[in-house]
Amino acid sequence: MTTRKYADIIVAQSAGFCPGVKHAIDQVMALEAAGQKPVYTLGPLIHNKQATTMLEMKDIRAIDKPTEDLDKSGVLVIRAHGITPDFQKEIEAFGMPVFDATCPLVKHAQNIIAKFAVQDYHTVIVGDTEHAEVIGLMGYAKNHYNIVSSLEEAKALPHFEKVHVVSQTTQQESVFYEIAEEVKKHADKCQISNTICQPTKDRQKETIEQAKNADFVIVVGGKHSANTARLAQLCQGLTKHVQHIETDEELDEKLATSAKKVFITAGASTPSWVIDSVVYRVTQLRHPPVRRVVKR
Numbered sequence: 001m002t003t004r005k006y007a008d009i010i011v012a013q014s015a016g017f018c019p020g021v022k023h024a025i026d027q028v029m030a031l032e033a034a035g036q037k038p039v040y041t042l043g044p045l046i047h048n049k050q051a052t053t054m055l056e057m058k059d060i061r062a063i064d065k066p067t068e069d070l071d072k073s074g075v076l077v078i079r080a081h082g083i084t085p086d087f088q089k090e091i092e093a094f095g096m097p098v099f100d101a102t103c104p105l106v107k108h109a110q111n112i113i114a115k116f117a118v119q120d121y122h123t124v125i126v127g128d129t130e131h132a133e134v135i136g137l138m139g140y141a142k143n144h145y146n147i148v149s150s151l152e153e154a155k156a157l158p159h160f161e162k163v164h165v166v167s168q169t170t171q172q173e174s175v176f177y178e179i180a181e182e183v184k185k186h187a188d189k190c191q192i193s194n195t196i197c198q199p200t201k202d203r204q205k206e207t208i209e210q211a212k213n214a215d216f217v218i219v220v221g222g223k224h225s226a227n228t229a230r231l232a233q234l235c236q237g238l239t240k241h242v243q244h245i246e247t248d249e250e251l252d253e254k255l256a257t258s259a260k261k262v263f264i265t266a267g268a269s270t271p272s273w274v275i276d277s278v279v280y281r282v283t284q285l286r287h288p289p290v291r292r293v294v295k296r
């Protein structure tokens with residue numbers, strides 16, 4: 001899809017797959033292309049309905065855990081979010097080949113948690129309790145951890161002798177430091193590891209800068225994608241209107257047409273074709289193609 005560029009429609013350079021998600025998808029595609037099928041991913045490879053449907057058509061299926069009814073000629077894939085070390089041992093003992101596509105930046109967070117946990121530090125993870133990456137990170141904390149997602153929750157923490165504060169890789173930096181400062185007050189000794197990944201920092205920085213100059217921000221990505229939802233949250237208060245959509249069908253066409261400047265960004269798990277179709281739709285609405293009348 002070719003779309004002309006217009007000064008009143010800005011598309012974020014950072015929109016779409018982050019390196020971790022892209023690497024995981026490339027690896028899974030390579031396994032499928034090499035005939036190593038079916039490919040079973042432990043949880044959806046990415047939080048995006050459109051991409052998941054496309055993967056299922058290629059015999060790449062998401063499962064919660066290996067069960068006896070699986071076709072054992074296939075392969076089990078650990079997705080970019082990673083898993084707990086106990087779950088890793090369990091799947092490695094299952095009797096099927098395992099491919100580990102954990103993002104190296106998530107691995108870094110896992111390793112740093114393990115490093116402080118063996119020194120008897122209590123771990124505080126700043127993140128979303130239900131998120132797969134956070135569940136994986138918990139497994140490295142030797143059963144001494146808390147997950148905190150707000151300042152209020154941090155205020156309710158007990159006192160610790162030694163505490164180590166880390167972050168979900170897609171957390172908002174200002175929120176992380178605000179919570180980390182609070183946790184510090186609850187401990188004799190506090191170590192803070194900012195494990196927010198660089199691609200997330202870049203995406204959030206660009207979104208904040210551009211949202212201030214636009215009066216309609218469109219955030220494209222799965223409704224269950226935490227990092228996409230966070231982008232939409234970031235824009236509230238910075239611009240007049242924000243809409244979080246999964247596809248171009250949900251677009252507020254009235255706003256997309258009337259806004260002076262539109263900024264389009266997307267989460268780390270939004271495929272490029274979904275972003276392109278939104279950009280195309282916005283462009284068509286704002287700059288409809290001129291019909292030429294040919295006189296005979």
Ligand code: SF4
Pocket residue numbers: 018019020021080081103104105106169170197198199200268
């Ligand atoms: S958001 Fe960051 S840490 Fe998470 S998969 Fe993408 S690059 Fe890796």
